[in-house]
Amino acid sequence: MRLAGRFGGAALSLLMVAVLGFFLFRVVPGDPVVSMTRGRPTTAAMQAELRAQFGLDRSLPEQFWSYFTSLLRGDLGTSFTFRRPVADVILERLGPTVLLVGTATLIAVLLGLWLGVRSAWRRGSAFDRVTTGVSLTLWAVPTFWLGMLLMMVTGDLFPSRGMRDTDTAPDFVSQALDVGHHLVLPSVTLVAVVCAEYALVMRSSLLEEMHAPYLTTARAKGLRDDLVRRRHAVPNAVLPAITLVFLRFGLVVAGAITTETVFSWPGLGLLFYDALTGPDYFLLQGLLVVTAGAVVVMNLLADLLHGVLDPRVKVV
């Protein structure tokens, strides 16, 4: 019963995203046809033809209906700027984003949770004070500024633009090394910014558990301090962090718009940025549906996983 409710809720959220996605971007200033034809001599007749081709001459409800019915068939429409199906464009950019944001999120989660556990367990220690201070500072720093700062500090050590060099040998190993090399700066930037969130959430939720009587029981049984922590305290304290981690996994797909823009990383974030300058309605709608859908699905997964990890929560 509750499981059905969870799925129903997720479906409803997706529907609302689809509706919102259509109307939201119609208010973005700018005329797509003008941007499409910028720099080329065009006549009013050509513009009208373009409008007709993309269905922009029809009324808003008509446009919405055709958008919505094709969405149900899995068709996200055609991008103005790329003159190709939106789904293809998004799919092409998905790989780089998942690589960058996925790597960064994974590192940030592991590092953040570890930092949070250690600072809570030794609350008030030098380690705790330094960790909390540094992560708060990094969190407060604007991402683009941090990215540019890293570029300046590291000099020519790491490439700062794009995902691969054009002159790399075509074999897999050289390609992988090249991509890895390009990955360093953007992922370090992302980790530095989001790690703090995990560290702070983990720290505060472990601090709440620290005085739980069952930890005294565990100590009285003769468990070593690190076993008390690993086996008893952390499994309880990690539960609130799980939800956050999964929400973040959902955002992986959305990418990190600023980071990708600063480092010209050819992912969804950069695509979003480009689409907004159009505005490329169909691309924007498609991006919103895909990214919001990922968040909704991940949130649903987090709920289900919470039910598995915490026996007090009955999902089914």
Place this chain on the structure above:
Amino acid sequence: MNPLLELRNLTVHYGPKCVVNDVNLTLAPGQTLGLAGESGSGKSTVAMAVLRLLPRAARVRGEVLLDGDDVATMSWGRLRAVRWASASIVFQGAMHSLNPVHRVGDQIAEPMRLHGTPGSVAELLEQVELPREKARAYPHELSGGQRQRVMIAMALACGPRLVIADEPTTALDVVVQAQVLAVLGRLVAEQDLGLLMISHDLSVLAETCDDLAVMHRGELVERGRTREVIANPRHPHTAALTAAFPVIGDPAHRWAEPAGEPEPLLEVRDLVVDYGRTRAVDGVDLTVGRGEIVALVGQSGSGKTTLARTIMGLRTPSSGRVIFDGAEVARTGRALKAFRRQVQLVLQDPSSALNPRHAVFDAVAEGLRVHGVPGDEEALVTAAVERAELRPASLYLESLPHELSGGQQQRVVIAGALVLGPRLLVADEPVASLDASVRGEVVALLLRLRRELGLASLIITHDLGLAWQIADRVAVMHQGTIVEQGSVEKVLLAPSHDYTRALLRAVPRV
């Protein structure tokens, strides 16, 4: 032969505050010793000191000899080996002392694996009279009594020679308490264990322990055979503790003055309350007269709290009627609000009933503001606070709850009820969380309010001693129905229903 446990000049400080002061105590193998005292007497600190479990902030002096070995000077490795294998603890409040996300079987098995003790979880569960399938249960799937049995099974897992039980039955109702004490007592006797049992409840200790020690403000004030200590207390604090626990049938503990046949104030007629498919209250008839004190007794889960909530208008009944002062109680709107002003609720735990950030003045004045009572707020609040015997009121009005003792907090809750000039108090376990000495004062206060203001009370409790002390009439509730009601003397001294007799049998005797 070494004593099992010996405390020599044990002193514990938290900063400048001394919580245990120069305590000397010995426990021979196979001996059972009760350690009694009120909250803050230092008795739990002693228990924690035995296995060196006190927080870092505690400064411990003196010696704690476990089988002749000083716990304070042991290496960490040696200490971990001694913990649970030589001495184990049955903690209070098993809900929080068991890890909520591990199966209880794993939690019982954990110390066995750690210390390399052979044995099986199933056998341990059988010893505490739990079916072996319960090993797969999580703590929240068990009842309070079952959880406490799991704690006992866990404590015996590594075959210790000393078991420390810290308030092992405090949160349990009287019938379950009797069962848990019986299991613990039987196992201690069978396995010839040393038992150090800590409780604020002398009758529980009298039931289980041969010897009794009494702590007061960090000091050990009395030690002797349990019967002698209780019969002839030498220290005034021990005397106060023994006197505070009412003995059912003893006229000296019957504080309520005999009342006549008062006019009915509250009448409940054939009330039924359902939670989904569960029938919590099943056709209850109950009357509280003007100025009468009625005790509604029963075990946890008997439906007594649901009944009280429905009377207050906090739940809608499935059928039946609640009549107050001759008129049916409204379920909504202004009439319900007016009714609620006349019927005030006093909850069990004052520390959670009071908002920790509201000063006494605001806590008491809140009711006046909610009901828009005209008049001088300060004068009304002061009068109510003094009625609740916090005198002079000016000393308390600006205090925050955490600056007050448990008894003072409960008086603030009562003042908050009195300020609205109610005619009926519904009190849910009003003294269960209070220390013995304070408990008597609060009981006396409720009786004085009845005498001076004609205030009627419906007291919900599983404590039959409290009913004997304070009530005019008793109603016994069992599985949603009232199985017996009548005058206190009749119900408690000559019970006619089997369930009432079972409840009375379960009451520990001093």
